[in-house]
Amino acid sequence: MLPEHGRSSAELLDELRQLRAADLPTQGGRTTAYVYDSGRPEVRAAAQAAYLEMLEVNGLDPTAFPSIVRLEREVVAAVASRLGGDDATPGIFTSGGTESIILAVKAARDSRPDVAEPEIVVPTTVHAAFHKAGHYLGVRVKQVPVSPSSFRADAAATADAITENTVLVVASAPSYAHGVIDPVTEIAAVALERGIACHVDACVGGWLLPWLADAGADVSPFDLSVPGVTSLSVDLHKFGYAPKGASVLLFRDSELRLAAYFACAEWPGYTVINSTIQSSKGAGPLAGAWATLQALGTSGYRQLGASALAATRQVVRGIADIPGLKVLGSPDATLVAFTVDDDPGLDLFTIADEARARGFFLQPQLSYAGMPASLHLTLTGVSAEGVDALLATLTIAVEAARAIGPAPTAGLAEMIGGLDFAALDDATFASLLPAVGVSFAEGTPRMAAVNGVLDGLPPAAREALLTRFLSALYSPAL
Incomplete structure (x- = not known):
């Protein structure tokens, strides 16, 4: 709401900091998508x-x-x-x-x-x-x-x-x-x-x-x-x-x-x-x-590139050593995708949830045109400092996911795929989210079931569902 009288900058900045408390971290290398951190505060300044x-x-x-x-x-x-x-x-x-x-x-x-x-x-x-x-x-x-x-x-x-x-x-x-x-x-x-x-x-x-x-x-x-x-x-x-x-x-x-x-x-x-x-x-x-x-220059970028490359090579080796996982393709850059290797008891999207609960965001990627679903990692100039922690967390997340088992999605893809999202309003759509375990009332929701359902839908249905979700997200319904 627009206030009757202007608020102080200190008050506004304090509110912004509170709002950002639920955001993924933008520095430190624990968010492996969306953000790129040089790890150099003087360059950022x-x-x-x-x-x-x-x-x-x-x-x-x-x-x-x-x-x-x-x-x-x-x-x-x-x-x-x-x-x-x-x-x-x-x-x-x-x-x-x-x-x-x-x-x-x-x-x-x-x-x-x-x-x-x-x-x-x-x-x-x-x-x-x-x-x-x-x-x-x-x-x-x-x-x-x-x-x-x-x-x-x-x-x-x-x-x-x-x-x-x-x-x-x-x-x-x-x-x-x-x-x-x-x-x-x-x-x-x-x-x-x-x-x-x-x-x-x-x-x-x-x-x-x-x-x-x-x-x-x-x-x-x-x-x-x-x-x-x-x-x-x-x-x-x-x-x-x-x-x-x-x-x-x-x-x-x-x-x-x-x-x-x-x-x-x-x-x-x-x-x-x-x-x-x-x-x-x-x-x-x-x-x-x-x-x-200008602040980084050739030498700065060369150093950051070498650091990101070293981190990527270590991550690729480390994932290969985790039972149940495999890297897809042979990465030419510092971007890595990995998936589950023929283990029906291990759910890829549950691994992402478990890793996020332990401080690392891994970006889910759905299957498409014969290419399997995967989790994406972007390694940057600061990633080398946290590779050991990342691999340790991933190992624990895999063990936890194996113990939990696959997300319960039986029948959900068929049910959701039959809905006419254009005919739903935002409030009705929002009321359906608990059926796939999504609740924003408890902070960051677990997304394994949602991603599992999406992965079982054809691209057109994914698009219809996600655009309706976006509309609901920006409405009072959520």
Whole structure:
């Protein structure tokens, strides 16, 4: 409720701290998704100060605020210099990977006005943001299978899927779900031969892989140095360790970048010209990203990359030593997915609940297109300090999950799959949640049964259920 009289900043900050008490921790490496911690308080302080300095600057009009032009040029050039480009490489600073991906798809679509029904060809492991881009932009998303063992995209299958309507092919470096790099060189060669744009989604790994290579990791070519790659997205709020809201979209040439822009003079107000989906936008994330890059420098990122790589190798070895678990694929980056290895008495999602109850958040990933359900770990610059604790907790969580047994989901998937979520209101939907053991009255709910039910549903039913859940979550019903 809006108060009658203004409240003091001290009171407001105190309330925010109380609200955050139930949040996952954002520092220390115990939340293995969503957050990226450099473990360097001086770098965080520099980014925070820079963010606040530019808090009121509006990125809508770069002629009114030339500081944003200078900062964006420097950030784009710094990123391009490590990813196959140079100071002249065209790029756009965006609010995140999803915006970068939507703009890359828009650029590919708009650069081919001759194609009436555009489509993009993507591996089944591609990030959901490409499906979002297709939905928003009216572009068909055509999926092709990946290797069932390595989870890497298939260049031959990509070539076979291309038609006269294809405006873009996509590869991941790495894929988020399994941390493996697709065969970018082969896929880009197919695109080049067919005269089609090729985007590399390096949102999660683009600002990590160069430093892993410096640390001795075998990193296959993936960036603008690869012939045929026409655009590349890389998030700085991931392994760039910048504040949230920071991504860079690089292009091979300025004409393709031009196709990502939007302009409108069809109204009586100011002429709109946007490089991003947003119009008005704070310059804080841009300044925070710039400050983080400058504060860490090459040596800082090299050290953080080496630390994350060492942590990942230790985690992969440690999971292999835990009876009942196995790592999926062979991770090229510091992202690891593992699953249950032929043990019917061991429930994967119960392991996640037990680990969370002991202070570690492991991100559940549902089965899809023949790929098994898994738990995801993102290892960052601080993870090496907590690997022993993580593996010890995981071992205990597995033992606890085996003792508890599989979550009771018999019949629930069939019952829920038969519901018409569009016909339910938020309150009715919320009343059904206790049937799968979800109660927000007792703090963080156990999610094993929910994830088990979701895993038994087809993707369309999962989507309908989860959007209704989101609506209920933001209503008074929960």
